[in-house]
């Protein structure tokens with residue numbers, strides 16, 4: 001019997017420890033400065049070479065399309081078209097990362113397909129070539145292709161700078177995910193409307209200069225290297241959180257509930273609605289997890305994850 005060429009891969013989520021929106025770009029996207037962290041909450045992606053010249057996709061979540069609308073399907077298609085690959089592939093996705101939670105699940109699946117097909121078909125494409133493909137699929141895809149635990153993203157988010165953080169540095173998080181999701185593009189549109197109002201003086205928002213932003217990211221980096229979590233908590237920042245909390249009642253309610261449980265430093269990842277805390281170790285994370293599960297299991301899903 002012929003052996004089956006197949007790979008079983010982990011497809012991790014991300015958190016944004018820093019996210020500032022610096023302005024609107026000529027291509028309609030937003031200019032970002034962000035600090036990514038790869039975390040241990042993972043989907044599973046199985047890739048199998050098939051004899052027919054097609055991409056076949058299945059996914060165990062009904063919130064995710066299983067056709068050409070799936071970002072993982074688009075990744076396989078882009079790779080095949082760019083390099084004239086004739087072989088077909090079956091993609092089977094098992095979701096763990098909440099869909100539309102701000103943790104980059106779809107982008108991660110797409111990156112896993114790029115990296116996985118490169119291996120499966122022995123294509124030997126270099127990391128920069130894969131990063132280039134990634135940036136044609138979405139703003140978060142390049143980070144997952146980079147293979148880094150932490151990175152700074154500029155431009156649309158995919159213009160990456162690596163940071164050197166010792167492997168011993170590992171953050172622990174508890175993630176609080178409301179049962180409703182939020183569309184990223186809606187959040188950016190709300191943000192634009194908010195910024196317009198601020199220009200007319202009705203809704204002033206703090207605007208950070210680029211120098212201030214770079215300084216903040218550098219401080220965040222040193223806190224991480226030194227394991228200074230107290231100061232790190234003060235430096236974690238998300239420019240989109242204010243507009244998300246103002247616009248989506250279920251997020252502000254969850255934040256209030258979590259504050260009442262005594263969680264002081266609550267952060268939001270990406271365009272939300274996932275909220276998270278940073279814990280000093282696994283034991284503390286477990287305590288936070290148990291408390292939130294006991295009191296808020298009807299309001300949100302709770303996960304523990306660490307830097308991966």
Ligand SMILES: C[C@](O)(CO)[C@H](O)COP(=O)(O)OP(=O)(O)OC[C@H]1O[C@@H](n2ccc(N)nc2=O)[C@H](O)[C@@H]1O
Pocket residue numbers: 016019028029030031032034102104107137138139140141155156157184185188270271
């Ligand atoms: C919120 C973040 O997750 C932070 O890492 C990203 O900015 C969004 O990443 P993503 O979902 O991979 O983004 P994409 O798939 O490229 O874009 C989704 C939508 O978000 C908006 N978008 C995204 C990135 C960016 N720099 N500017 C934008 O305005 C656009 O309206 C776009 O239609």
Ligand SMILES: Nc1ncnc2c1ncn2[C@@H]1O[C@H](COP(=O)(O)OP(=O)(O)OP(=O)(O)O)[C@@H](O)[C@H]1O
Pocket residue numbers: 063064065069070071072093098099100101102103104105106107109110140182184270271272
């Ligand atoms: N492989 C995939 N996994 C999850 N969602 C996908 C996938 N492909 C397409 N989608 C669609 O993309 C949308 C956003 O999904 P995703 O879970 O990536 O959001 P997100 O985590 O908020 O993204 P980000 O943080 O990158 O903005 C959903 O509407 C979903 O149907």
